[in-house]
Amino acid sequence: MEPRDTASRDQRPAGAFSDPDLLRRIASALVMVPLAIAAAWWGGWPFALFWLVAAAVVLWEWNRLILDEVPPVMMGGELMALAAAVLLIRYFLNPGFGLVALGIGAGIALAFSPQGRSRWAIGGLLYATAVVAGPVILRDDPSLGFIAILWLFAVVWGADVAAYFAGRTIGGPKLWPALSPKKTWSGFIGGLVAGTSLGLAVVHLSGVPVSFGLALCSAAIAAASQGGDLFESFVKRRFSAKDAGKLIPGHGGVMDRLDGFLVAAIVAALVGLARGGLGAPAQGILVW
Template structure:
C-alpha cells in the first residue's frame, strides 16, 4: 500500500510539473509575441498587411506539412503560397471582394487540377487555401477599410484570446464533464462557460471604455464569438486527429504551431467580416 501511495504521489507531482512547465511556456510565448502583434495592429497600413502576410505564410506552411505526404510537401507548400500571394495582390490592387473571390476560385481550381499537379490530398488543398486566406484578408479589410477598424480588430482578437484563457483556466481548475471527448479530450463544459464569461468581461470593458460601443448588442456577440471560437478549436483538433498529429507545428513553444494558436480566430474572423459587410457597421456600433 505504501508503495502504491508513493507511486501515486510521484505520478501526481510529475503531472503537476508537466502542467506547470506547459503553462510557463505558454505565458513566455504570449509575452514575447504580444508586443510586436499589438504594435503592428496599432500601426496598421502596409506594416500590418505584411505582418498578416507572414502569419498566413506560416499557417500555409503548416497546412502543407499536414495535408501532404513527405514527397509532396515542397510542391504543396509552393502551390499554397502562390495562391495566397495571388489573393493578397487581388485584394490590395483591386478590392477585398476580389481577393475573397480569388481565394474561393483558386481553392476550387486547385482541387480540380490537383491530380495534374500530383497532389495527393485533393479536398484538403482547397480547405487549406480557403480556411487561411479568407480570415487573413478579413482582418486586413477590417483594420483598414471600416470605421473603428482599429478598435474592432482589437476587440475581436482580445475576445478570442480571453475565450481561450478563460476556457483553459476554468477547465483546468474545475474540470468536470467533457465537451466532445472523442474530438478534444481536454475540453470541458466548465471551460466553455469560463470562455463565455471571459468574453463577456471583454465586452463589458469595451462598453465602458468606448462611448460608441453598445453593451446590449456586445454581450450576445461575445457569446457568439466564444461559441464560434470553440467550434474552430474543435475543428482544428479533429483535423489533427484525422492526420494523426498532436500539433500543427513547433514554431511556438507551449502552443505548437501557428494554426494551434489561431484556430479560434480562423472561424470567428470570416463571420465577423461578413456581419460587418452586410450591416455596413462595426460590431461595436450595433
C-alpha cells in the same frame, strides 16, 4: 478500496498550474501579443503583411499535416494565390476580387495534390485565407478598424485563457471527448463569459456605446473561437498528429495558436460586411 481511490483521483481536474508547458505558453504570449497589437495599431500594409506571413505559415503547416510530401508546385501556387487574394482585397477594397485568385489557387491544389487529398488541400487554402482575410477586412475600416481588432483580440484571447484555466481548475463533464479529451463544459462557459466581458470592456473604454446586440455578438464570436479550436483538434486527430508544428514554444505551431482566432475573425468580418457593407465592416460588427 485502492482502485476506487485511484479512479477518484484520476477524475479530479488537473489544476491550472500543473501544465509543464505553462511557463513557455506565458513567455510566447509576452512576445506575440505586443507584436499583434503593434501591427494592429500600425494598420495598412504592415498589418496585412503581418497576417499574410501568419497565413502562409498556417498553410505550410496544414499541408505538412495532411500530406507525407508537399509538392513544391502546389505549395508555391497556393502561396501566390493567397498573396494575390490579399493584394486584390486591399487594392479594390472588395473581398469578391480575392475569390478569383483563390479560385486559381484551388485549381492548382486540385491539380497537384495526391489522389484522395485534393479536398483537404483546397480546404487548407481556404483555412489559411481566413487567417488574413478576416483581420484585414475589419482593420481596413477607416473609422473603427483598430477598435474592432482590439475587441476581437479581447474576445478570442479572453475566451482562450479563461477556458484553459476554468477547465483545468473546475473540471467536470467533457465538452466533446471524441475530438478533445481535455476540453470541458466548465472551460467553454468560462471562456464564453470572459471573452464576452473583455470584449465589451474594450469597446466601452474606446468610447463606443455598448449594446445588447454587441454582447450577443461577442458571445457568439467567443463560442466560434472555441469551435475553431475543436475543428483543428478534429483535423489533427484525423491525421494522427498532436500538434500542427513546433514553431511556438508551449503551443506547437502557428496553426495551433490561431485555430480559434481565424474562425472568430472570419465570422466577425462576415457579420460586419453584412451589416456595415464594404465601407464599414468594423462599424457593422461593433455598432448595433
